[in-house]
Amino acid sequence: MNAPARNTRLIKGADGDWEVVIGMEVHAQVTSKSKLFSGASTEFGGAPNSHVSLVDAAMPGMLPVINEECVKQAIRTGLGLNARINLKSVFDRKNYFYPDLPQGYQISQYKSPIVGEGEVIVDLPDGESVTIGIERVHLEQDAGKSLHDQHPSMSFVDLNRSGVALMEIVSKPDLRSPDDAKAYVSKLRSILRYLGTCDGNMEEGSLRADVNVSVRKPGAPLGTRCEIKNVNSIRFIGQAIEYEARRQIDILEDGGRIDQETRLFDPGKGETRSMRSKEEAHDYRYFPDPDLLPLEFDQAYVDALKAHLPELPDEKKTRFISGFGLTPYDAGVLVGERETADFFEAVAKGRDAKIAANWVINELAGRLNKEGRDIASSPVSADQLGTILDLIGEGTISGKIAKDLFEIVWAEGGDPRAIVESRGMKQVTDLGAIEKVVDEILAGNPDKVADAKSNPKAIGWFVGQVMKSSGGKANPQAVNDLLKAKLGL
């Protein structure tokens, strides 16, 4: 909150600059087989009300019993966010009335959450890194789902999601721009996916964000905030903040004031609008849930979970930089998804890591992006890509042929070494053969030869011609050496 204003992120207004202040509440669905307080399945997309127990439907007399795995997942998440783990926490009832909330309250944690303050280091597109504070993480139940477009006068309610465990991850108001907010959610998602505590699937609603936005003059006290509910893609988060900050600045510059309220982002129109009907619902009348004892465990329990945490993105990035000599940028790109990092490591093993990084980031990731695939479904395996790099390293194929070979393996599969053999893609290193081509080209272009003697840069034209007439298979270094010798350069 007291971080100095970063000038590059200020927004121009009619009478001077404005600073936007953003805090986020990210709801992450806990990865578990069954629900937080019942034995019904958490699987996405079941038939209506088929993943519902009598507990989830809030039938009279049903009592909640906590799922230990969800507790462990919350602790792992806290550890991954460098946060304090509270050995004792309490579940409260958050009371509100809505048809997809059969209990009439959500079991959540209010005064005593399971995870306290922590921090996340966020890398921004401009190369800068900022530390974003975490206020708390608590466990709570998800609500059911209402469908409003199935019937002219009725809403349909499906309770399959009702009671699924969520982690609400609350940041401090440390974010200062749409880019900050987008980078923060990406990093959070990456950490959760590494930990295996949330699948991060935003399309299925496993990760969604409430975004608190306010604006102020740099150095002034915090302005009145508006909360934008349930934004479900990283791109929309950026758009919603962009729109909302501008809306608030316009109101203030016209001499108006901001009403604290809940708003909805409309992705179709790219704007936020007021959800007036929810205002009264803010009286949640929290109180400790009498059906549940306090959640308690000891430090040894936490330490045992900590001992089994996987290597997280920050540690992996540091290792890629120091161990493989990668640039921070390349290392950052590779560690974003654990699968990409694993793929890279498999390719880099026993090979030149910088070349491996280049191929994974540029050729492979570029190609995957173009076809909208993820690395898990890559047609080219780490083994195949490794073999292609070996063939370059051995001098068997040129870098240019390697790209053709990559295309063939992508489309047809197979062993790259065998493909090179069977299709005659081997680089020609036989000096006699190359010399023959060089001589032919020199003899056929006496004017260019004369030109090259006065302008050594013209040698590039000859290299190109020789490569072309050899079908890209001549060794470029050998071609260069021969040309230089023959032209007397």
Add this chain to the structure above:
Amino acid sequence: MSVDIATVRRIAHLARIAVEDSEIEKMRTEINAILSFVEQLSEVEVEGVEPMTSVTPMVMKKRADAVTDGGIPDIIVGNAPATEDHFFLVPKVVE
């Protein structure tokens, strides 16, 4: 602590309980009687005493993460006044 008529109406509305105007004053008197009864507790000195959420000296029981329930949509919607394809039907609520 005591409540006024507006507060009684508000609590009733939040709980979605219909209360007739003729009942409000009676309800206010009853709620205030309960509150003053409970207020006696504030005579107890609790300085330095941790708030207690349970009187039983036991830790909370935990379940293993296994799917042991569900698959009973007929029973789940069995008491609902209106259903279709195992969905509950409620009067339309749209933001």
